[in-house]
Amino acid sequence: MYNYVYQVAAVKNAAGAESMRQKLQKGGISARVTQSESNGVMWYRILVSFKGNPEDTRKLREALAPHGISTIILRGKAPAK
Numbered sequence: 001m002y003n004y005v006y007q008v009a010a011v012k013n014a015a016g017a018e019s020m021r022q023k024l025q026k027g028g029i030s031a032r033v034t035q036s037e038s039n040g041v042m043w044y045r046i047l048v049s050f051k052g053n054p055e056d057t058r059k060l061r062e063a064l065a066p067h068g069i070s071t072i073i074l075r076g077k078a079p080a081k
Helices: 014-026 054-067
Strands: 002-011 030-038 041-052 073-079
Touching: 002 014, 002 054, 014 030, 014 041, 014 054, 041 054
Parallel strands: none
Antiparallel strands: 002 041, 002 073, 030 041
8 A cells, every 4th residue: 555646737826726626625535736836937736645556546547537637647655654
């Protein structure tokens, strides 16, 4: 078992990022927003946390699909305690 962190979106609008986070949370997906600046542009990244094994990632993808999310980027993976 691992604790995963996936980036599911990056937007330039804080309100849009927060709206997406709330929709994911309502759908039972643990999500948070981080921000960082790149070349003078502020980006708001929506990250989801997921606990499972590599095969369980399919379930996460299925849960994200109704939200229009088909591409996810692995940002962190650590053994679950």
